[in-house]
Amino acid sequence: MSMGWPSARAGQAVGLLGGSFDPAHEGHLAITREAIRRFRLDRVWWMVSPGNPLKERRPAPMAQRIAQAETVARHPKICVTPIETLLGTRHTAQTLDRLRARYVGVDFVWLMGADNLVQLHEWRDWHHIVQTVPMGVFARPGDRLGARLSRAARIYRGARLPMRAAPLLARAPAPAWCFVNLPMSSASSTAIRAAGNWSPCMRKLVKA
Numbered sequence: 001m002s003m004g005w006p007s008a009r010a011g012q013a014v015g016l017l018g019g020s021f022d023p024a025h026e027g028h029l030a031i032t033r034e035a036i037r038r039f040r041l042d043r044v045w046w047m048v049s050p051g052n053p054l055k056e057r058r059p060a061p062m063a064q065r066i067a068q069a070e071t072v073a074r075h076p077k078i079c080v081t082p083i084e085t086l087l088g089t090r091h092t093a094q095t096l097d098r099l100r101a102r103y104v105g106v107d108f109v110w111l112m113g114a115d116n117l118v119q120l121h122e123w124r125d126w127h128h129i130v131q132t133v134p135m136g137v138f139a140r141p142g143d144r145l146g147a148r149l150s151r152a153a154r155i156y157r158g159a160r161l162p163m164r165a166a167p168l169l170a171r172a173p174a175p176a177w178c179f180v181n182l183p184m185s186s187a188s189s190t191a192i193r194a195a196g197n198w199s200p201c202m203r204k205l206v207k208a
């Protein structure tokens with residue numbers, strides 16, 4: 001398990017999938033594979049969050065979520081990282097500012113599911129986020145319409161790129177975003193927790 005700083009060179013395009021990963025699942029992997037292919041990304045960092053500022057529930061311990069996410073991230077371009085813990089940040093706007101200062105010349109793309117576009121206007125400094133990083137948004141069951149009608153989508157409708165321009169997203173000046181209509185995955189951490197599947201999966205990991 002790598003708990004250090006992930007590597008990236010100037011000129012590379014790096015997707016950032018921030019999340020609780022409590023636990024990680026096939027939905028995370030599916031959107032990451034699509035992002036790599038459609039946005040021509042060199043790497044995707046799964047940024048395992050110390051805790052979503054809008055969620056009251058405390059997630060499982062960081063080391064446990066990282067270890068489990070690494071078993072799901074079966075792709076040579078995915079790096080699972082606790083980088084927000086290293087940076088000492090929790091809000092995405094601040095994380096992005098720190099990453100840009102540390103990884104000069106790297107083109108970052110923010111990746112998220114449609115459920116997060118629906119509530120993006122509740123995030124701290126959300127206009128700053130949209131205006132400084134291109135974003136790839138992925139359809140999620142139940143959230144497609146809500147995402148289309150969301151405040152962020154309406155305010156920034158002029159910055160939406162058509163799918164045929166997806167290969168240019170990482171190099172596009174913000175604001176710029178793409179909505180990806182992929183075969184949707186109904187996987188969710190909430191469903192896994194509700195089914196009580198987190199603990200058995202960790203027991204297997206501990207034994208291995």
Ligand SMILES: Nc1ncnc2c1ncn2[C@@H]1O[C@H](COP(=O)(O)OP(=O)(O)OP(=O)(O)O)[C@@H](O)[C@H]1O
Nearest residue numbers: 018019020021027112113116140185187188189190
């Ligand atoms: N099945 C999915 N389809 C599209 N996007 C997804 C899917 N699962 C997760 N995501 C996106 O991945 C990011 C990280 O998600 P997160 O770790 O919170 O998982 P989650 O399944 O949404 O968790 P929870 O159910 O606890 O809210 C978010 O931007 C989320 O929208």
Ligand SMILES: O=C(O)c1ccc[n+]([C@@H]2O[C@H](COP(=O)([O-])O)[C@@H](O)[C@H]2O)c1
Nearest residue numbers: 018019020049052054091092093123124
């Ligand atoms: O910055 C904020 O205000 C903010 C509010 C809600 C969520 N986020 C980020 O959105 C990402 C997805 O969160 P989650 O819990 O849906 O996996 C994760 O990186 C969070 O830190 C960020």
